[in-house]
Amino acid sequence: MEKKKIRIVTDTTAVLPVEYARAHQIEVVPQIVVFGNETFFENTTLGYAEFLRRLKTAPQLPKTAAPQPGDLIEAYRRQLADADTILSIHPSAQVSGTIRSAETAKDSEFANADIRIIDSLSVCGNLASIVIAATEWAERGVGADEIVARIQALIPRGRLYFLVATLEYLQKGGRIGGASALFGAALQIKPILELRAGRVEPLEKVRTHQRALERLKEIVTSQCPRSSEARLCVMHSDAEELAQQLAQDFQSTLGIKDIPIYINSASITTHSGPGTVGVGFFA
Secondary structure (H helix, E strand, C coil): CCCCCCEEEEEEHCCCCHHHHHHHCCCCEEEEEEEEEECEEEEECCCCHHHHHHHCCCCCCCEEEEHHHHHHHHHHHHHHCCCCCEEEEEEECCCCCHHHCCCCCCHHHHEEEEEEEEECCHHHHHHHEEEHHHHHHHCCCCCHHHHHHHHHHCCCCCCEEEECCHHHHHHHHCCCHHHHHHHHHHHHCCCEEECCEEEEEEEEEEEEHHHHHHHHHHHHHHHHCCHHCCCCCEECCCCCCHHHHHHHHHHHHCCCCCCCEEEECCCHHHHHCCCCCEEEEEE
């Protein structure tokens, strides 16, 4: 019996390197960034360097939007030309409308197609890890039902912690979840935030950025398995040197050699702000 060919669709919040996506035939649908009356598509009509320049000089924060259903329809159509099954893996529905767009796309054009839409309850590096894991399994010939079961087992094990240089962007962007309790007089604190059940939540309040970094390292070192199976990664928004230092520290303390460093997408950086660093892994 011939194995069914599986293809993967995700979006730019998965922060996948372009070369990896191209090599493994992954469709990466761009998120939308709007500066004033100009609309851009991430990594397509707006590169990250130009985005940062605009973000730092714009009088107002840009707006972000999920891909439209039509964008996903085109992606599904391209993948179904060569595949029997699509795994469409996207960020938490609590921080993005991408899952809703994917469901609309499927219902409107592909009611009879085998498209599995998966809410990762995550974003950024952990979403990348899930997409890469699914890709590896598919390329080894694992069936779609088994891959979906493995992803669903992986999702609740995800841990994603991050530090922002300032709370200003999260406050203005409104993607704050339970961390809204930090505002008011608390704008000077340096909280450690986490993505919990798909929502941004405060974990600990710390007085200085350096102490927050040290505490972040303590948390990760105590929770992260000392194995490549943890899929530990570091991510950043315009904070490459700090991200590299974090990766080196974890290589030393956890003995994990390969720790990818991902650059947060424009849609993520819009809400977290430049200077953000994060760490993701699976417990």
